[in-house]
Structures are given as C-alpha cells and as structure tokens.
Amino acid sequence: MDAHDRKILDIIQSGFPIEERPYAAVGEQLGLTESEVLARVRALRAKGVIRRIGANFSSGSLGWQSTLCAARVPEAQIEAFVAEVNSHQGVTHNYLRDHSFNVWFTMIAPDMAAVRATLAEITSKTGIAVLNLPAEELFKIKVDFAMEGA
Structure with missing residues (x-):
C-alpha cells in the first residue's frame, strides 16, 4: 500500500461521502480521479485489505x-x-x-x-x-x- 491507499482507507472507514459519486469526492480530497480511486479500492478488496463496504445502521433506532x-x-x-x-x-x-x-x-x-x-x-x-x-x-x-x- 502506498500513501494514497492509506489515505483512501482513512477516509472511507468513517467518512464515506454520502454523495451520488462518492469515489469522485474521495478523489477530490486526494488529487486523484474517480477512476483512480475506484481502481485502488478494487485492488484493496482483491488483496483482502477491504472485506466489506457498507453502512451500519442502528436497528433499535429504526424500530427493529x-x-x-x-x-x-x-x-x-x-x-x-x-x-x-x-x-x-x-x-x-x-x-x-x-x-x-x-x-x-x-x-x-x-x-x-x-x-x-x-x-x-x-x-x-x-x-x-x-x-x-x-x-x-x-x-x-x-x-x-x-x-x-x-
């Protein structure tokens, strides 16, 4: 992993942009294109560094x-x-x-x-x-x- 990969991981762990094009927003923060961020995230998933990308919801707050x-x-x-x-x-x-x-x-x-x-x-x-x-x-x-x- 290089510095960009580490920065991407720092951002997406708890600050994943809730936007139409979240990877473009991450790229803007890092001076990368949306395609570059997506390629890096895909590579990190393929290596097993990233296991899952998804939201966590408080089931109780939703009444469940x-x-x-x-x-x-x-x-x-x-x-x-x-x-x-x-x-x-x-x-x-x-x-x-x-x-x-x-x-x-x-x-x-x-x-x-x-x-x-x-x-x-x-x-x-x-x-x-x-x-x-x-x-x-x-x-x-x-x-x-x-x-x-x-």
Whole structure:
C-alpha cells in the first residue's frame, strides 16, 4: 500500500461521502480521479485489505430488534447449518468460535416475535437448537484503524 491507499482507507472507514459519486469526492480530497480511486479500492478488496463496504445502521433506532445467537453444531453439520442461517435475510454476520457454542451469528428483525420465529425455523430445518441472547444493555465501540503514517 502506498500513501494514497492509506489515505483512501482513512477516509472511507468513517467518512464515506454520502454523495451520488462518492469515489469522485474521495478523489477530490486526494488529487486523484474517480477512476483512480475506484481502481485502488478494487485492488484493496482483491488483496483482502477491504472485506466489506457498507453502512451500519442502528436497528433499535429504526424500530427493529437485534439479537446475538449461538449454537452447538457438530463439525459434520457446520456447513449445512451455516448455509441455513445465511439464507435468512435478517442475519447480519456469523462466525465460528473455538467453544462448545461454536457458531455465533447476529440477526435483526422487525420485532422479537419475528426473531423467535426465524430461530425456530432454523432449529426446525437443522435439528439444532439456537440460543437467543438479546442485549440487555447496548455498548457501541467505534473502531477506526488509522492508516496515515502506518
């Protein structure tokens, strides 16, 4: 990565321009063209430096419910279980852990009844019970990785 790549990463982590042509706006800040910024972002994605570009919404502020879920999934069933979990629109992300509860995921839905219905459907289709762990208190941690000077 060169200095321009690091500056692009600094900008898009938390200051992604909400404009019709956001990469042109980033380019203006850096003295690059829109095409140059897009090519750099694509290259950073291809290298795995950037995994995802997308907005984060506060589900509670939008009137939705979110929850953390965990399941004990036998090794031989992980792929099928995760495929079922991922087939549900409200699942935001999931990950494996080295723990007896080895598959964790988060999901959002219009209300807790919809969350419970989705979890029941996952259990029905997979035969694996899902632990529903809605937050009792919300802690938001903002993480930016300063790239300038790195």
